Each structure stands twice: as C-alpha cells, then as structure tokens.
Amino acid sequence: MQIKKCALILFLIVAASNVIAQTKAQKVEQLLSQYFSYGQFNGTVLVAEHDKVILKRGWGYANFEWMIPNTADTKFRIGSITKTFTDMLVFQQIEKGKLRLDGHISDYLPDYPKQQGEQVTIHQLMTHTSGLPDYDVMDIDYSHSYPHEKILAMFDSLALEFTPGTKFKYTNSGSFVLGVILEKITGKTYEQLLKENILQPMALKNTGYDHSDYVLEKRATGYKVFIPQPLQDQYIDVSVPYAAYGMYSTCEDLYQWSRALDGNQLISKNSMKQYLEPLFNNWACDWVIKKNPYGEATDSTVMIIRGGSNGSFIGFVARIVNDKNSIVLLDNTGSSIEEIIAKIVAILYNKPYQPPRQSLQIAFAKLIREHGMAAATEKVKKLKQDTAKYYLRGSEFFKMSYTYRFALNDLESAIAVLELLRDFYPGNFDPNSAESTIKTQVNVYGALADTYLQIGQKEKAIEYFKKAVELNPKDSRATEALKKLEAK
Numbered sequence: 001m002q003i004k005k006c007a008l009i010l011f012l013i014v015a016a017s018n019v020i021a022q023t024k025a026q027k028v029e030q031l032l033s034q035y036f037s038y039g040q041f042n043g044t045v046l047v048a049e050h051d052k053v054i055l056k057r058g059w060g061y062a063n064f065e066w067m068i069p070n071t072a073d074t075k076f077r078i079g080s081i082t083k084t085f086t087d088m089l090v091f092q093q094i095e096k097g098k099l100r101l102d103g104h105i106s107d108y109l110p111d112y113p114k115q116q117g118e119q120v121t122i123h124q125l126m127t128h129t130s131g132l133p134d135y136d137v138m139d140i141d142y143s144h145s146y147p148h149e150k151i152l153a154m155f156d157s158l159a160l161e162f163t164p165g166t167k168f169k170y171t172n173s174g175s176f177v178l179g180v181i182l183e184k185i186t187g188k189t190y191e192q193l194l195k196e197n198i199l200q201p202m203a204l205k206n207t208g209y210d211h212s213d214y215v216l217e218k219r220a221t222g223y224k225v226f227i228p229q230p231l232q233d234q235y236i237d238v239s240v241p242y243a244a245y246g247m248y249s250t251c252e253d254l255y256q257w258s259r260a261l262d263g264n265q266l267i268s269k270n271s272m273k274q275y276l277e278p279l280f281n282n283w284a285c286d287w288v289i290k291k292n293p294y295g296e297a298t299d300s301t302v303m304i305i306r307g308g309s310n311g312s313f314i315g316f317v318a319r320i321v322n323d324k325n326s327i328v329l330l331d332n333t334g335s336s337i338e339e340i341i342a343k344i345v346a347i348l349y350n351k352p353y354q355p356p357r358q359s360l361q362i363a364f365a366k367l368i369r370e371h372g373m374a375a376a377t378e379k380v381k382k383l384k385q386d387t388a389k390y391y392l393r394g395s396e397f398f399k400m401s402y403t404y405r406f407a408l409n410d411l412e413s414a415i416a417v418l419e420l421l422r423d424f425y426p427g428n429f430d431p432n433s434a435e436s437t438i439k440t441q442v443n444v445y446g447a448l449a450d451t452y453l454q455i456g457q458k459e460k461a462i463e464y465f466k467k468a469v470e471l472n473p474k475d476s477r478a479t480e481a482l483k484k485l486e487a488k
Contacts, residue, residue, distance in 0.1 A: 075218050
C-alpha cells in the first residue's frame with residue numbers, strides 16, 4: 001500500500017510539472033500570436049526550460065510572394081550572432097598555439113597599417129575595445145564583392161577612434177579583421193574553419209556561411225515592412241558581412257549553440273572562462289553577460305545574451321546557464337524582438353509583464369494603405385493619444401522615412417513621415433535622453449533638411465539645419481552643412 005502511495009505521489013508531481021510546462025508554453029504561444037497579429041513578429045521561436053524544449057514553431061511567412069510559412073527549421077540570416085562563432089574559432093587557434101590573446105594585428109598581418117596594427121590586440125578585437133572605426137564610415141557598396149585585402153586597405157587612412165583597451169565601442173570591423181587573421185594563420189577559408197571546427201563537431205547541419213547567390217533549402221527572404229507594401233531586402237554580398245555577420249542558422253541549431261556555453265565541448269574550461277568574461281558594458285567576447293536585464297532590480301538571475309541583424313533579419317539568443325533555460329527568436333521583417341524576449345523570460349519565471357502594445361508606426365503604414373498619406377496622418381495623431389494601446393518609437397518612423405527616401409526614391413512621402421515625427425517630438429533635444437534624440441544619432445530636423453535639399457528646396461533645408469543646430473549646438477554635421485548653404 002505504501003509503495004502505491006509513493007507511486008501516486010510521484011505521478012502527481014510529474015503530472016503537475018508537465019501542466020506547468022504546458023501552461024508556460026501556451027502563454028508564450030499566445031504572446032507571440034498577439035505580436036504576430038499586430039504585425040510585430042514574423043519568424044520562429046524556440047523556448048527551452050531546464051533543457052527541455054517547451055515550444056518550437058513559426059509565425060508568418062518565410063516567403064511572402066508564395067506564402068511559404070516559417071517553420072522551426074527555416075533558415076534565417078543571424079547577423080552579428082556570427083561574431084560568437086568567430087571568437088570561438090579564435091580561442092581554438094589560441095589553444096593550438098597559433099594565436100595569442102595579447103598578440104597584435106601586425107603579428108599576424110604584416111601588411112596591415114602598423115600605426116594601428118601594433119597597438120590593437122586579438123582580445124581587443126573580440127571585446128569591441130580596439131578603437132577601429134566601423135564599416136559605416138567607409139565607402140562600401142554592400143551589393144559588391146570585395147577581396148578581403150581591399151576592405152582592410154580602407155583602414156589605412158582612418159585613425160583609431162580611441163586608445164585600444166580604454167573604451168568600449170561596438171564595431172563590425174574587429175570581427176572582419178579576425179576572420180582575415182584566421183585564414184592567414186591556418187591557410188583555410190573562414191567557411192572551412194567554421195565547418196570543420198564548430199558546425200560538424202556540434203552537428204549543426206542547418207547553419208553555415210551565407211552565400212546569397214546559392215540555392216539554400218528553406219531559406220527565408222528578408223522584407224522591409226515599414227511602409228504600406230512590403231519590399232524585399234536589397235542584395236548583400238557575403239564578402240562584406242564576412243566573419244562579422246555573414247552566417248545563417250535555425251532556431252534549433254542556435255539552441256544547441258547556446259547549450260555549448262555550459263561546458264567545454266569546443267574549447268577548454270579555462271578558455272571558456274576567458275571567452276565569457278565580461279569587460280566594459282558587460283560585454284565578453286561578443287556575448288553580453290549580466291543580471292537579468294528584463295526582471296526586477298532584485299533579480300539575480302544571470303543571462304548570457306546576443307542579438308544580431310542583417311538587413312531585415314533580426315535574431316536573438318538568450319541562455320540562463322544556471323537554470324538551463326534558452327530562448328531563440330529569429331525574424332525576417334526587422335521586428336523589435338528584444339521586448340518579446342523580456343516577456344518570455346517573465347513567463348518562464350512566473351513574473352508579471354505588461355501586455356504588448358501596438359506599434360504606432362505599423363498602424364500608420366496600414367492607415368496609409370487604406371486611406372492615403374494625408375488622411376492617415378490625421379488619424380495616427382489621434383491614435384497616439386491612446387498610450388495604453390499604442391507605443392511611439394521614433395526609430396521606427398525613421399526607418400519608414402529612409403525606406404521611402406532611399407529604396408523607393410519617394411521624397412514627398414519621406415518628408416511627410418519626417419514632418420509627422422517632428423510634430424511628435426517638437427524641439428525636445430536632450431543629449432542625455434535616448435528617446436528625445438529619436439533613438440538614432442540623426443536629429444529629425446537634420447534629416448528633414450537633407451531631404452528638402454535633395455528635392456532642391458534650399459530655403460527649407462536652411463530652415464531645418466538652423467533648427468537642428470539650435471536644438472543641438474554640438475551637431476557638427478548640421479553646422480557644416482548650414483555654413484556651406486549660407487555661403488552660396
């Protein structure tokens with residue numbers, strides 16, 4: 001009789017555990033479905049609790065034209081999550097004695113500009129403390145194929161932005177240089193190293209180096225959805241993202257990759273400790289390690305997290321090592337998925353969270369499709385008042401204006417969006433406030449000035465450059481542009 005009681009108790013405990021897991025899975029599924037219905041998620045998700053997958057599925061389409069659905073094995077570009085693989089390859093070569101953490105660029109690339117190469121270490125390249133300028137300051141056509149040497153040569157005329165090792169500034173350039181160094185010291189391509197040293201040993205069969213022109217089974221297409229009618233992403237040649245953000249993967253494979261953070265499957269325990277040791281801003285070697293950034297102030301749960309983007313592809317991996325919990329989200333429409341991660345973490349730990357709100361910008365795009373720009377502008381101003389239902393994020397409206405301006409060459413629509421944004425943020429520039437600067441480095445008035453100048457309205461351009469300088473006297477770009485215009 002006692003044995004039967006014990007068996008019954010054990011059964012009830014197991015059953016209760018399964019019910020809890022199912023409940024959490026259902027909550028996450030409902031959450032993602034709500035985001036999908038708002039047009040704020042289109043991709044795949046995998047959630048594992050105590051290393052048991054409780055949810056794995058897709059929402060929306062991998063291909064809009066043929067309405068091919070996203071599934072758990074859909075392949076997405078993973079952007080800068082690539083860097084975590086690159087850094088792992090570096091540590092493997094360190095263990096083989098071919099690299100040193102304190103070795104300098106010039107030790108391995110003798111032709112690299114010595115003024116920089118003799119100052120910057122391998123470790124600084126991995127931890128974004130090198131001072132190297134990023135791609136965005138160089139004249140690069142992302143649709144063009146470049147030899148590695150040509151991009152490296154672009155650094156010749158660019159000074160370091162700060163003394164290496166003294167500051168943190170995120171840059172893609174460090175990983176690009178590391179990729180070239182890995183190829184130089186091994187005599188193999190980055191893609192070969194990736195396959196032989198990580199993908200094959202870990203059986204990551206749906207992960208690889210993304211050749212955009214190759215036929216790849218179950219590959220998702222990227223879409224810009226910041227305007228009424230979605231646009232396909234522009235072509236990006238893999239020679240540019242390279243070892244910085246040139247890979248693809250699935251949520252299943254990235255879950256296995258997150259599990260590798262628990263042990264020493266690929267490198268020794270000591271190397272893994274260095275790989276995950278945070279320095280500035282909680283950044284280790286391309287992983288962010290910190291107390292749960294999504295929980296309450298007293299929450300001591302430690303998370304290892306990494307996001308990445310490439311065009312309209314957005315990816316995010318989170319691992320809570322102590323509890324063996326993992327979350328992987330992949331999206332092919334540029335959604336703001338970090339907020340979703342926060343709510344999934346709350347669900348896993350039975351914490352309260354705010355229900356999703358709708359994007360005012362996405363609502364605006366829908367209104368334009370249904371009513372035209374003028375009517376949509378008036379309607380969205382009214383929607384903005386309902387802060388319980390809608391949120392305003394300036395960066396989303398900026399993306400919309402840039403899509404009109406650069407992808408569609410529709411300058412009138414770009415100006416209409418920027419003028420709406422101007423009305424939403426009327427002269428409240430504060431260099432210490434991220435939201436007042438529209439969460440970008442570009443002032444809305446400067447963007448308006450640029451666009452008016454593009455259509456030949458010089459007086460309007462001068463008016464808005466003046467406003468930009470008035471609100472932010474340190475805006476050197478606007479100051480210089482204004483001087484040139486007024487001198488003509």
